[in-house]
Amino acid sequence: MFRETELRIFIDGALRVFETLTNQAATVGSPYLVTDGKPGTYDFAGVIDITGIRKGLVYFTAPRGMLTVLLMRMQETDTSEENMRDLVGEVANTISGNARRDLGKGFVISVPNVLANASEGVGLPHARCFVIPINWRTHAAKLVVCLQ
Numbered sequence: 001m002f003r004e005t006e007l008r009i010f011i012d013g014a015l016r017v018f019e020t021l022t023n024q025a026a027t028v029g030s031p032y033l034v035t036d037g038k039p040g041t042y043d044f045a046g047v048i049d050i051t052g053i054r055k056g057l058v059y060f061t062a063p064r065g066m067l068t069v070l071l072m073r074m075q076e077t078d079t080s081e082e083n084m085r086d087l088v089g090e091v092a093n094t095i096s097g098n099a100r101r102d103l104g105k106g107f108v109i110s111v112p113n114v115l116a117n118a119s120e121g122v123g124l125p126h127a128r129c130f131v132i133p134i135n136w137r138t139h140a141a142k143l144v145v146c147l148q
Contacts, residue, residue, distance in 0.1 A: 006099075006103065006147070007031055007130055007132070007145065009098075009099050009102045009103065010058070010095060010099055010132060010143060010145050011028050011031065011132055011143075012098075013094070013095040013096075013098040013099055014026065014028065014060075014095055014132060014134055014143050015028060016098065017091055017094050017095055018134070018136050021070065021073070021074055021091075022070065022073045022074065022136070024073070024136065024137070026134050026135060026136040027134075027135045027136075028132055028133065028134055028135075029132075029133030029134075029135065030133070031130050031131065031132045031133075032130065032131055033128060033129070033130055034128075034129040034130070034131060034144075038122075038124060039124075039129055039131045039142065039144045040061075040142070041059075041061040041115070041122060041142075042061045042062050042063040042064075042066075042141065042142070043062070043063050043064040043067075043084075043116070043117060044061065044062055044063075044064070044067060044084055044085060044088040044114065044115065044116055045059050045060065045061040045088065045092075045114070045115045045122055046059060046060050046061075046088040046089040046090070046091060046092030046093065046112045046113075046114050046115075047059040047092065047112065047113045047114070047115065047122055048092050048093060048096040048109050048110055048112055048113075049109070049110040049113070050096075050107065050108065050109060050110075050147060051108045051110075052105075052106045052107055052108035053104075053106035053107060054103070054106075054107055054147045054148060055125065055127070055147070055148045056125050056127040056145075056146040056147035056148055057122070057124070057125060057144075057146050058092065058095065058096050058099070058109075058143070058144065058145050058146070058147075059092060059122050059143070059144050060088060060091045060092040060095060060141065060142070060143050060144075061088070061122075061141060061142050061144070062088055062091075062139070062141035062142075063139065063140075063141070064084065065139060066136065066139035066140070066141055067079075067084040067087055067088060068084070069137065069139065070087060070136075071083055071084070071087060081116060084116075085114045085116055086114075088112075088114055089112035089113075089114040090112075092112050093109075093111070093112045095143060096109045097109065122144070124146055125146055125148070126148075127146045127147055127148040128146065128147070128148075129144055129145070129146040130144070130145045130146075131143075131144050132144070132145065
């Protein structure tokens with residue numbers, strides 16, 4: 001069963017990523033459990049499959065506008081779709097990698113699978129899914145954590 005302490009690991013990881021990448025704090029809204037339907041995606045999603053002692057997935061999803069501003073804040077002048085894909089995958093990978101450090105070697109993460117134009121959403125496993133809303137400047141993103 002997914003515990004609140006585990007959810008906190010992902011929240012802290014998301015906040016650390018934004019602080020590290022931009023030197024500006026992000027805020028997190030109230031996490032919520034998806035009870036019906038899908039949690040949805042923005043323009044891009046970086047999906048990490050989880051295996052080992054836990055099974056499921058973690059994904060970070062953000063709109064094009066947010067990723068553009070993140071890249072510019074990181075002093076990157078190339079705001080191409082390829083760089084946006086790299087960034088969303090890197091954010092998902094970093095958050096999941098930090099969680100792996102805290103949850104142990106039995107928490108195995110895949111390389112990121114990046115979806116562009118992710119309007120159809122992500123195929124979810126049969127697991128409880130929590131959505132962690134992330135706000136940075138005027139932009140909103142989501143971290144979705146689905147673990148058995």
